[in-house]
Amino acid sequence: MSMGHTASTEDTVGGLTATEHRLANGLRVVLSEDHLTPVAAVCIWYDVGSRHEVTGRTGLAHLFEHLMFQGSRQVTGNGHFELVQGAGGSLNGTTSFERTNYFETMPAHQLELALWLEADRMGTLLSALDEESMENQRDVVKNERRQRYDNVPYGTAFEKLTAMVFPEGHPYHHTPIGSMADLDAASLEDAREFFRTYYAPNNAVLTVVGDIDPEQTLAWAEKYFGSIPGHDGKHPPRDGALPEVIGEEVRELVREDVPARALMAVYRLPQDGTREADAADLALTALGGGESSRLYNRLVRHDRTAVSAGFGMLRLAGAPSMGWLDVKTSGEAEVAEIEAAVDEELARFAAEGPTPEELERAQAQLEREWLDRLATVGGRADELCKYAVLFGDPTLALTAVQRILTITPEEVRAVAAARLRPDNRGVLVYEPTPNAADGDDDEGAGSE
Amino acid sequence: MSETTENAAGAGAEMTLHPRPTGGAARPWAFPAPERGALPNGLTVLRAHRPGQQVIAVEINLTAPLEAEPRDLEGVATIMARGLSEGTDRHTAEEFAAELERCGATLDTFADHVGVRVSLEVPASRLEGALRLVADALRAPAFPEHEIERLVANRLDEIPHELANPGRRAAMTLYSTLFPEESRLSRPRQGTAETVRDIDAKAVRDFYRAHLRPASATAVIVGDLTGIDLDAVLKETLGAWSGTAAEPVRPAPVEVRDSPRVVIVHRPDAVQTQMLIARVGPDRHDPVWPAHRLGVYCLGGTLTSRLDRVLREEKGYTYGVRASSHVLRSSAAGDGFSLLGIRGSVATDVTGPALADLWQVLRTLAAEGLTEEERDAAVQFLVGVAPLSFETASAVAGALADQVEEELPDDYQANLYTRLAETGTVEATAAVVRAFPPDGLVTVLVGDAKQIADPVRELGIGEVEVIGA
Numbered sequence: 001m002s003m004g005h006t007a008s009t010e011d012t013v014g015g016l017t018a019t020e021h022r023l024a025n026g027l028r029v030v031l032s033e034d035h036l037t038p039v040a041a042v043c044i045w046y047d048v049g050s051r052h053e054v055t056g057r058t059g060l061a062h063l064f065e066h067l068m069f070q071g072s073r074q075v076t077g078n079g080h081f082e083l084v085q086g087a088g089g090s091l092n093g094t095t096s097f098e099r100t101n102y103f104e105t106m107p108a109h110q111l112e113l114a115l116w117l118e119a120d121r122m123g124t125l126l127s128a129l130d131e132e133s134m135e136n137q138r139d140v141v142k143n144e145r146r147q148r149y150d151n152v153p154y155g156t157a158f159e160k161l162t163a164m165v166f167p168e169g170h171p172y173h174h175t176p177i178g179s180m181a182d183l184d185a186a187s188l189e190d191a192r193e194f195f196r197t198y199y200a201p202n203n204a205v206l207t208v209v210g211d212i213d214p215e216q217t218l219a220w221a222e223k224y225f226g227s228i229p230g231h232d233g234k235h236p237p238r239d240g241a242l243p244e245v246i247g248e249e250v251r252e253l254v255r256e257d258v259p260a261r262a263l264m265a266v267y268r269l270p271q272d273g274t275r276e277a278d279a280a281d282l283a284l285t286a287l288g289g290g291e292s293s294r295l296y297n298r299l300v301r302h303d304r305t306a307v308s309a310g311f312g313m314l315r316l317a318g319a320p321s322m323g324w325l326d327v328k329t330s331g332e333a334e335v336a337e338i339e340a341a342v343d344e345e346l347a348r349f350a351a352e353g354p355t356p357e358e359l360e361r362a363q364a365q366l367e368r369e370w371l372d373r374l375a376t377v378g379g380r381a382d383e384l385c386k387y388a389v390l391f392g393d394p395t396l397a398l399t400a401v402q403r404i405l406t407i408t409p410e411e412v413r414a415v416a417a418a419r420l421r422p423d424n425r426g427v428l429v430y431e432p433t434p435n436a437a438d439g440d441d442d443e444g445a446g447s448e
Numbered sequence: 449m450s451e452t453t454e455n456a457a458g459a460g461a462e463m464t465l466h467p468r469p470t471g472g473a474a475r476p477w478a479f480p481a482p483e484r485g486a487l488p489n490g491l492t493v494l495r496a497h498r499p500g501q502q503v504i505a506v507e508i509n510l511t512a513p514l515e516a517e518p519r520d521l522e523g524v525a526t527i528m529a530r531g532l533s534e535g536t537d538r539h540t541a542e543e544f545a546a547e548l549e550r551c552g553a554t555l556d557t558f559a560d561h562v563g564v565r566v567s568l569e570v571p572a573s574r575l576e577g578a579l580r581l582v583a584d585a586l587r588a589p590a591f592p593e594h595e596i597e598r599l600v601a602n603r604l605d606e607i608p609h610e611l612a613n614p615g616r617r618a619a620m621t622l623y624s625t626l627f628p629e630e631s632r633l634s635r636p637r638q639g640t641a642e643t644v645r646d647i648d649a650k651a652v653r654d655f656y657r658a659h660l661r662p663a664s665a666t667a668v669i670v671g672d673l674t675g676i677d678l679d680a681v682l683k684e685t686l687g688a689w690s691g692t693a694a695e696p697v698r699p700a701p702v703e704v705r706d707s708p709r710v711v712i713v714h715r716p717d718a719v720q721t722q723m724l725i726a727r728v729g730p731d732r733h734d735p736v737w738p739a740h741r742l743g744v745y746c747l748g749g750t751l752t753s754r755l756d757r758v759l760r761e762e763k764g765y766t767y768g769v770r771a772s773s774h775v776l777r778s779s780a781a782g783d784g785f786s787l788l789g790i791r792g793s794v795a796t797d798v799t800g801p802a803l804a805d806l807w808q809v810l811r812t813l814a815a816e817g818l819t820e821e822e823r824d825a826a827v828q829f830l831v832g833v834a835p836l837s838f839e840t841a842s843a844v845a846g847a848l849a850d851q852v853e854e855e856l857p858d859d860y861q862a863n864l865y866t867r868l869a870e871t872g873t874v875e876a877t878a879a880v881v882r883a884f885p886p887d888g889l890v891t892v893l894v895g896d897a898k899q900i901a902d903p904v905r906e907l908g909i910g911e912v913e914v915i916g917a
Contacts, residue, residue, distance in 0.1 A: 014502060036500040038475035039835050074465060078761060081752045086825045087471060088832015105836045109472040116469050123463035139764025139795075143720070147767045147793050151720045153612045211475065227464040259608035291533075292545035301542065304598060307605035330605045357546065364552030368571055371503045376839045 016398050018384055021218055025230040026202025029221045030384045030394045032209040034377060040111040040210035043103040043381035044118055045389045048198035051097050051171035051237040051318060059178015060186050062095035063141050064194050068102065070133035073124030080117055087113055095176045098318055099389055105378045108211035112220050119224035125195055134188045145177050153258045157428060161266040164250045164426025165322055171238045172319045202230035205388040210377035240319030245424035255433045260328055262430040263335045267323040269419055272315035273391050278404045279411040280419065284311040284323050285362035286354045292361060294345050303341055305333035317390040335429050346420045353413025363405055370401040477835040479862040482848055487687045490663030494848055495678060496670045498841050504575050504671030505842035507849035510564040512659035515632045516697040521651050523639020525559035527599050528652045532557055534595040536584035541595050544581065551578040560637060561776055562853050569842055572672055576681045583685035589656065596649040603644050614722035614793065614894045617713055622724050622892045625711050631702050633776065663693040668848045671841035699777060704728045706890055708910035714897035720793040721895030729883045731775050731784030732854055736879050738867040743880025745826045746818050747771045748790055754809050765794045765802040778854035788883050796896055800903025807909060810886040817877035831865045
C-alpha cells in the first residue's frame with residue numbers, strides 16, 4: 001500500500017483533511033480524522049450503477065444491492081443488519097445512475113466490525129447467494145417500486161422526465177429502480193455475473209471518517225480487504241456523451257388520477273465537476289431554490305397560479321446533469337399561463353443574469369447545504385467517496401463549497417442562456433382525470 | 449444458504465478469512481446537558497455548545513396548542529405559524545424571505561397538538577442576523593391581509609394533495625376513527641377546507657395575540673458557539689420581544705374509541721394497501737416508557753425486528769413495516785398519551801395474507817414473549833446508537849425542544865439510556881403486548897376495497913367499514 005497526499009488544511013470546510021491510500025489489490029482507502037464525537041463512518045462506493053445495466057435487465061444494480069444484505073461466507077442471513085445494529089451502529093446502501101454505496105456509522109470502538117463485514121461480502125458474497133434470497137428480495141424491490149413510485153400521485157414523473165432528457169438506448173435513459181418486467185426477468189445467474197463483473201476491490205473506494213487512528217484503520221483495511229483478489233473484468237458503461245442541448249422541445253401530456261394540474265420540465269445541464277455545473281446550480285437556486293427565488297415570487301406570490309414552484313438539480317458526472325422544474329397549480333390555474341410566465345422569467349434571467357443580492361443568497365444557500373452534508377461523519381465519508389470515484393481525488397469534496405463561492409454573475413447568466421432554453425427541455429404536463437369509481441368522501445371534494 | 453463457495457475472481461485465489469472482531473472499549477459519550485436560563489422578558493433559553501457543529505440549530509417552542517383554535521377556524525394556528533415569516537415591522541414578506549436566505553438560513557414552522565414549533569438552522573457566522581429576523585417575526589409579525597389570503601388559498605390547494613397521499617390519508621382517517629368528533633384530535637391538524645376558507649388576517653392576529661408570549665416560549669440553541677457572545681445576541685434579538693403572560697390552555701380529557709375495527713378507505717386500482725394499525729398508549733412521563741420503547745423496537749423498529757422478519761424478509765409482501773409511538777399530549781400532570789402505530793404498505797393482492805401474518809406475529813409475541821437475545825440486541829442498539837443519532841446540532845436541539853414541549857426534565861434523554869439498560873425482557877414483553885394487543889387494535893387500510901375488503905373480513909380483526917366507495 002502506498003501513502004497518498006494530504007490535503008492542505010487551508011480552504012477546506014472546518015479545516016477537515018483526508019488522506020488517500022491504495023492496497024495492492026487496487027482498493028483505494030480514504031481516511032479522515034475527527035475526534036469530536038466517538039463515532040466512525042465506513043462508506044464503500046462501488047463504481048457501478050444503473051448506467052452499467054443492459055437492455056432487459058434494468059433495476060439489476062439496485063436489486064443486487066439488496067442481495068448484498070442477505071449474508072456472505074461468514075455472515076448468515078440478515079447478519080449484516082443484526083451485527084451492526086447490535087453494536088449500536090446504523091447502516092444502509094443505495095443505488096444511483098452512477099454508483100452503488102454501502103455505509104455503516106458505528107460507535108468508534110466498533111469500527112473494526114464494520115470493516116470485517118464489508119470485506120466479507122466484497123470477497124465472498126456468492127458463497128451465500130441463493131434462489132431463496134433472490135426471490136424474496138425481488139418481491140421486496142417490486143414493493144419498493146410500488147410504494148415509492150407507482151402508488152403515489154406523480155410518482156413516475158422522474159422516470160418519465162429522465163427518459164425525455166436521455167434518448168432511448170442511452171445508459172441513463174432508465175432510472176435505477178428499473179421496470180417490473182425486467183425485475184421479474186432477472187435471474188440468479190444474472191446477479192452472480194453482476195457481482196463477478198463489478199464487485200472487486202479495484203472497482204471500489206473505501207472511506208473511513210471520524211474518531212479513528214489512521215494507522216490502525218489502514219492496518220485493518222489491509223488485514224480484511226488486502227487478500228481479496230482484484231480483477232479487470234469490468235465492462236465500462238456505454239458512453240453517456242450527448243449534445244449540450246437536446247435541439248427540440250420534447251413534450252408529454254399525462255392524464256392521470258392526480259390531485260391537481262402540474263407542470264414539470266427537465267433541462268440538460270453541464271456535467272458535474274465543472275465550473276459550469278456549479279454555475280447552473282446557482283442559476284437554479286436563484287430561479288427556483290427557495291421562497292425568495294424568482295419563480296416562487298412570480299408564480300406563488302404574485303400570479304398566484306401555483307401552490308409550489310421550484311427547481312432542483314441532479315448532478316451527474318458521466319452524462320449531462322438534470323435540472324428539474326416542478327410546479328403544482330393553484331385552484332383552477334391553467335398550465336399554459338404558468339408556462340408563459342416561466343418562459344418569461346427564464347428569458348429575463350438569461351438576458352440579465354442574477355443581481356448581486358440574488359447570487360449572494362444562492363451561494364449562502366448552497367454553502368449551508370454543504371455544511372449540512374459535512375456535519376456528520378457519514379455525510380463526509382459519502383462525499384469523499386464520491387469525489388474519489390467520480391473525479392479521482394477525494395479531497396476535492398472538502399473544497400467544493402469554495403469553488404461555488406467563486407462563481408461570477410456572468411457565469412451564472414451564461415449557463416442559463418445556454419441551457420435553460422425551450423429547445424433543451426422535456427416538458428411533462430399533468431392533467432387530472434376524474435376517476436369514475438372514486439366517489440370520495442366529503443373531505444375529498446374539490447380536488448377537480 | 450448454499451454450501452458452494454465461489455469467489456470474485458472465479459477459479460484460483462481465495463480471500464483470507466479472519467474471525468469476527470469483538471470491538472474495543474466504548475469511549476465515553478453523554479447526551480449534552482443544556483444550560484438553562486431566562487431573558488428579562490420571561491423567555492426561557494436552553495443552550496448547548498457542540499464543538500464542530502457549524503450549522504446552529506434554534507428550536508423555539510410556543511405554547512399555542514391546536515386545542516386553542518376556534519372550532520370553526522381550525523387551521524388558524526397553521527396559517528399563523530406560516531404567516532410569521534410573511535413580513536414584519538421591518539420587512540415585507542419578500543424582503544424577509546430574501547434576508548433569511550442571505551443568511552444561508554432555513555426557517556420552518558409547524559403547528560401541532562402540543563404547540564407551535566419554529567425551527568431555524570443557520571451557519572454560526574450568520575446566527576445573529578438570522579435570529580434578529582426570527583425575533584422580528586415573533587415580536588412584530590405584520591400578517592398582511594393579502595399574504596394571509598394567499599396562505600389560506602395555498603392551504604386549500606394542499607388539501608387534495610394530502611388526501612391523495614395514501615400515508616396521509618390513512619393517518620387522517622385513523623384520527624377521526626380513534627377520537628370522538630368533539631375532540632380536536634379527531635380532526636386534521638391543519639384544518640379542513642370548510643374551516644380554512646374562513647380564516648382571515650383578523651383571525652390570525654387574534655390567535656397570535658391570545659397565545660404567543662415570550663413568557664410561555666422557550667428557545668433551544670445548539671451548535672458550535674465558539675466566539676459567539678450568545679447573551680448579547682439574545683438581548684438584541686429575542687430579548688426585544690415583549691408581552692404579558694398568557695392563560696395556559698389546559699386540554700380537555702379525551703375518550704378514546706379504540707374498540708377493534710377496520711376502516712377501508714377505497715382507493716380504486718391502488719397497487720398497494722397502506723396499513724395503519726393503531727391504538728393509544730403511554731407518554732414519556734409514564735414509568736413504563738423505557739420498557740415500552742424496547743418492546744416496540746423488538747416488534748417493529750428495524751428490518752430484523754419481528755414484523756419485517758416475516759413480512760419483508762420471509763414473505764416479500766412489503767418494502768418495510770415499522771411500529772412506533774408518537775406523543776400527542778404530555779404533561780407533568782400525568783394525563784398524557786401517545787399514538788401507537790404499525791405502518792407500512794403491502795402489495796394489493798397479498799393484503800389478506802399479510803395482515804394474517806401480522807396478527808400472527810402479535811399473537812405469538814403475546815403468547816411467548818420476547819427472547820433474552822432480542823432484548824439484549826435492542827438495548828445494545830438503542831443505547832449504542834445514541835452518539836450517532838445526536839451528531840448534529842439539529843438532532844440535539846430537536847430532542848431538547850421535545851422534552852420542553854412534553855414537560856420533561858432537561859436530563860430526561862441523558863437518563864433514558866441508563867433506564868433502558870436496566871429494563872428486563874419480562875417488562876419489555878409486558879409493555880409491547882399491552883401496546884399492541886391482538887384483540888384491541890384499530891386498523892385503517894387505504895387501498896382498493898373491491899380487492900381487499902373480502903379477504904380482510906375473513907381475518908376476524910374487527911368489523912369492516914368501507915368509506916369513499
